[in-house]
């Protein structure tokens with residue numbers, strides 16, 4: 535039985551910053567054209583992994599970038615055009631309100647810069663999400679950031695992506711009186727490999743042969 539028919543109607547939300555502005559932390563090492571192409575390739579890989587996860591009832595890309603919006607359509611994701619208040623937290627909150635208005639049971643928030651994420655990881659994350667009002671969090675390596683989270687209902691959490699987002703999300707979940715599931719990053723090796731700095735690209739292995747990111751890195755002589 536699909537997740538939706540079992541009463542778990544969790545959609546994935548991928549917030550996407552304008553490709554032309556993405557990956558500023560790589561700007562010392564890579565020109566804008568490469569950063570743009572990398573942001574695009576990583577989004578493709580994340581959308582493919584999400585599409586392969588049966589536990590996901592649909593995919594929403596929230597962005598102000600028309601190119602990312604077109605890609606969303608190509609990969610069968612819905613496009614939610616980012617509102618007047620720009621920024622990661624407003625964009626995720628906008629998606630949460632949108633899905634809550636549709637009476638969806640939950641939202642999985644994943645960034646677009648985790649090209650090694652697998653469908654199996656997505657499925658495990660959703661399967662482990664507690665019933666009822668709940669928040670599941672995958673912390674970043676430093677246990678300061680947040681690599682992914684699941685929230686039900688979709689508007690059931692104040693979003694605090696940015697510095698110290700992991701402890702902030704834990705506090706926000708307590709404030710919302712939600713059941714809390716904190717995951718060990720080691721259980722999600724693909725999801726763990728977010729690309730923020732040049733050394734993250736050098737460490738990127740395990741990309742499947744068809745991966746858009748792998749192809750781009752190979753074209754640049756980096757894989």
Ligand SMILES: Nc1nc2c(ncn2[C@@H]2O[C@H](COP(=O)(O)OP(=O)(O)OP(=O)(O)O)[C@@H](O)[C@H]2O)c(=O)[nH]1
Nearest residue numbers: 549550551556557558559596597621622625645646
């Ligand atoms: N819709 C939307 N998504 C955003 C925004 N800022 C960041 N994101 C997305 O949030 C996720 C995490 O992004 P960050 O690591 O903060 O930003 P980045 O552009 O990937 O990298 P830096 O420029 O180096 O910070 C990625 O999927 C981004 O595309 C925003 O203002 N609006």
Ligand SMILES: O=C(O)[C@H](O)COP(=O)(O)O
Nearest residue numbers: 679680695696699728730
């Ligand atoms: O909350 C966070 O961890 C950041 O806003 C998003 O993660 P990143 O900067 O590691 O991509």
